[in-house]
Amino acid sequence: MSAWVKIAIRNIIKNKRRSLYTIIAIALGFAAVNVFGGYTEYMFTSLKNGFIYNYGNGHLTIFKKGYLEEGKLDPTKFLIKDNELEAIKEIFKGDPRILLSTPKLEVTGLVSNGRVSTIFFANARVPSDIEFIRSKSTGMLAKIKLFDGNKLADDVPNAVGFSSGLARKLDMRPGDTGTVTSPTIEGMVNAVDIDLYQTFESPMAELNDKLIDMNLKLAQDLYDTTSVGSITVLLSDTGMTDKVRAYLLGEFNRTRLEMEVKTWEEMSPFYRKVRDMFDVIFLFVFIIVFVIVVMSVVNTVSMSIMERTREIGTLRALGLKRAGVVKLFVIESLLMGMVGSLFGLVITLIVWYAIKVIGPTWVPPHITKSVPLEVFLVPSYLVVSFFSLIILSALASMAPARRASYGKSIVDALGYV
């Protein structure tokens, strides 16, 4: 073993208490960064998978160009017609990246239980397609039941699902009947009978007293149209989202289809806002950890240098160069960084396992149901923080070590008491 590593290890052991405090600071810093990072990664993954799979939004959504800007005022102007839908399906044919494409129509109107009426917003889709998308959900989210009551089915077009707040408002339960009323795309008023099959929790608490899930066929009958508002596309791999979007835009351009394509991330401002917020929080956590680790190492090294000033003078007199003195203390800090990071890894694994075993739940913002709380182990975070803390520990020792080596003459160091 190198003499310098030997001296470093023995000095760490000699000053057990001081070294331990520094190692613990590094370990807790490592664990804090990785547990919080693992929690945020769980949050992002859950939000992402929830949006894409559980709520059936898929990876990409195709609209008529201009729909998002002007479609709310006059949605009928931006409906995708049958021939356009066929042309789009032709583009998808045989592409192994595309698992499924399914049409969607958003409708609004009044819903009544026969006694009272209230407004509704409906997502009208093909039930079996939504079932397929949901079946691709993984992890804890796959185990969550998203509705109470019976599944909607393709061959029961009048079956609908109410958000729980809407069901309470109209005092309706699965098995009850009602009526939905809406203007058609021609401007005539139309009404259709509905059978309440299920209730569900709205993904946004503000809409929990207004949302209806209905069969696409029912919505098309209500609007008296065969057109759709958008097409949901499910991919085989989330990582291909941007690539497939670029491909589709190219194809639409080539075939002169006036369509635009939005990714799941663009369609979920909530996800983006949550991600941005947690990125900032993570940055603050990292800075705090950074400061604590640096201060611990600087303090430990400074005290060590003070106690070993005469030793430094002796080593210099024996011929050790200034850089060699710096190297001595950097090795010591590097070793503490390594041991601290290893302990930090153990603490992280213990916390991860404890959460897995205990299985806590929580109710996230804008969600009305409690969901499992998890911490992911993110290999890239573990590796980056492991090496970052080791390097940080080494760098933190350089300033005091340089001051010791360059700041004091050999004679002064030898005479230090």
Place this chain on the structure above:
Amino acid sequence: MQGIDFAETSPIITMRGVWKYYDLGENRIPALRGVDLTINRGEFVAVWGPSGSGKSTLCNLIGLIDDASDGVVELVGREVRQLSDDQMSEFRNKTIGFVFQHFNLIPVLSALENIMLPLQIQGVSAKAAEKKATGWMMEIGLGDYTGQRPDKLSGGQRQRVAIARAMVTDPSMVIADEPTANLDSQNAGKIIDLMREINMSKGTTFIFSTHDQRLLGRVQRHLQMQDGMIVEDKSL
């Protein structure tokens, strides 16, 4: 004197008009005043005088652990002012050995590892350094103490380890600043005798400072210092 062939003597240390000042607040204190000195290879020299006479300052300048304020210092024919800090470090490691008043052994290293240290600073492999250091442990009569740390050794034993550490790189000269100050008179005599023995067998130049006149009988040449000047330079 026996053992040294002075036919091949040549100056190993030359000092001409050397001054050294220390700044104490607004005052400038001269520690050395225009010292002229020549020490030849293989000499065994004591520098003695009362506290504050400048003997430690003289040893520090010769050992390249301090700089002269004025004048010329040449070691082995080379003017030291021309050397960079790294060059001085290398020069000290290869050419000069140090023995300190407080022994200055590294507390976390064993006696053997302390002796190996100057070689490892030089870049010598651990195996080769260990072999040479073991030889020196036997030479100083501490073959059974290789694994002991300094706090387990007596003062005399520690100083012998320090001498072995000074000698392990086969230096041209050894500077010892008050090497016997922390030893009883019996051990002090033994240390001087050990240094003299090495001087005679290996021809290494020894320069040591002391305020103990009783040791002067064991040296070949002594320089008396007072108020920063050499007031007497006597060879026996």
